[in-house]
Amino acid sequence: MPYARGLAEYLELCEQESVDPTRATRAHVALHVRELGSRPSRRGVNVVALDSGAGLSNATIQQRLVSVRMFYDFLVEEGLRQDNPVGRGRYTPGPRGGGQRRGLVRRLVKLPWIPSDQQWRRVLAVAADEPVRTRLMLALAYDAALRREELCSLRTDDLDPGRRLVRVRAETTNSRRERVVPYSAATGVLLTQYLVHRATVSRARGGLFLSESRRNFAQPLSLWTSSKVVRRIAVEAGVERFSTHTTRHLCLTDLARMGWEVHAIATFAGHRHTDSAMRYIHLSARDLAERFARGMEQIHAQRVALLSAGAEGAGGRR
Structure with a gap:
C-alpha cells in the first residue's frame, strides 16, 4: 500500500536521525521531503525535468505526506501531541485582504497524459x-x-x-x-x-x-x-x-x-x-484553438484591408 510505504519511509528517517517520531518537528518533516525530492531515480541520472531523473514526482511526494499527516492527526487525537508538524498550510495575506494556504510542498497540477x-x-x-x-x-x-x-x-x-x-x-x-x-x-x-x-x-x-x-x-x-x-x-x-x-x-x-x-x-x-x-x-485545446482561429481571422482581415487600402491609394497616385 502506498500510504503504508510512505509512513514506513518517514519512520525509517526518524530512526536514522535518532528522533522520536512523536516528538518530531516541522524541520524533521522538511528533511523527509527534501530526501524524497532528491533520492536517485530508477530511470537514471540524466535529469531533464524536475521529476524525470531524480526524486519522486510531485504527486507522489504529496501522497507520501498524506500518510505522515494522518499519522500525526492520530497522535493529536490520542493526546500524544499538541500539534501536527505536517500541517495543512499557512495563511498568506493577499493584496486585497484575501489569501491562500500554502502547504509544505507546493502542489503542481499537470494535465493527464493521453496517447497520440x-x-x-x-x-x-x-x-x-x-x-x-x-x-x-x-x-x-x-x-x-x-x-x-x-x-x-x-x-x-x-x-x-x-x-x-x-x-x-x-x-x-x-x-x-x-x-x-x-x-x-x-x-x-x-x-x-x-x-x-x-x-x-x-x-x-x-x-x-x-x-x-x-x-x-x-x-x-x-x-x-x-x-x-x-x-x-x-x-x-x-x-x-x-x-x-x-x-x-x-x-x-x-x-x-x-x-x-x-x-x-x-x-x-x-x-x-x-x-x-x-x-x-x-x-x-478546444477553446484556445477556437479563440486563436477567431482572433487570427480578425487580424488577418484587418491586415488584408490595410493592404487593399494601400493598393487603392497607390493606384490613385498613378
Whole structure:
C-alpha cells in the first residue's frame, strides 16, 4: 500500500536521525521531503525535468505526506501531541485582504497524459488479438469513461443492452454519486459476444467480468488482474505510459474536442465539480484553438484591408 510505504519511509528517517517520531518537528518533516525530492531515480541520472531523473514526482511526494499527516492527526487525537508538524498550510495575506494556504510542498497540477493517434492504433492492434473479455473491458472503459474500480465492479444487472446504457453504482465511484452513461453500438456487439462466452464460465448473476484462472475461476475479476492485462498490452504495443486510466482520459478529452460543455463532461465523468473536467477542455485545446482561429481571422482581415487600402491609394497616385 502506498500510504503504508510512505509512513514506513518517514519512520525509517526518524530512526536514522535518532528522533522520536512523536516528538518530531516541522524541520524533521522538511528533511523527509527534501530526501524524497532528491533520492536517485530508477530511470537514471540524466535529469531533464524536475521529476524525470531524480526524486519522486510531485504527486507522489504529496501522497507520501498524506500518510505522515494522518499519522500525526492520530497522535493529536490520542493526546500524544499538541500539534501536527505536517500541517495543512499557512495563511498568506493577499493584496486585497484575501489569501491562500500554502502547504509544505507546493502542489503542481499537470494535465493527464493521453496517447497520440498512432500510439492508440498500436494499442488497438495488440488488443485485437486479446480475448473478448479484454476487448469489451477496453471498449467500455473508453465509451463510458470508467475508472478501473468502476469497470471491474460492474454487475450483469448494471447493463441495459436494449438502450445501450450502463449504470455506475454510487458505491463504486469516487464521488459516491450514481450515474448512467451510454456506450456505442460496436461495444454492444462485443457485449453480446462476451455474454455468450460468460455463460460457459458461469450462468449466475453477479459480477460482469469473471476470472478464468484456476485459482479464482468464475470469481469477479480483481483490480490487480485488470491492471496486469492492460500493462502487458501497453508493453507489447510499445506505449508503456498507457494504463487503466488512460481510456478515461482519452474519452473525456475526445468529448471536449467534439465541443461538449464543461458541465456535460463533468456529469458524464461523475465529477462533483467542473474544475476536474476543465483539465480535459485544456488538454483538448478546444477553446484556445477556437479563440486563436477567431482572433487570427480578425487580424488577418484587418491586415488584408490595410493592404487593399494601400493598393487603392497607390493606384490613385498613378
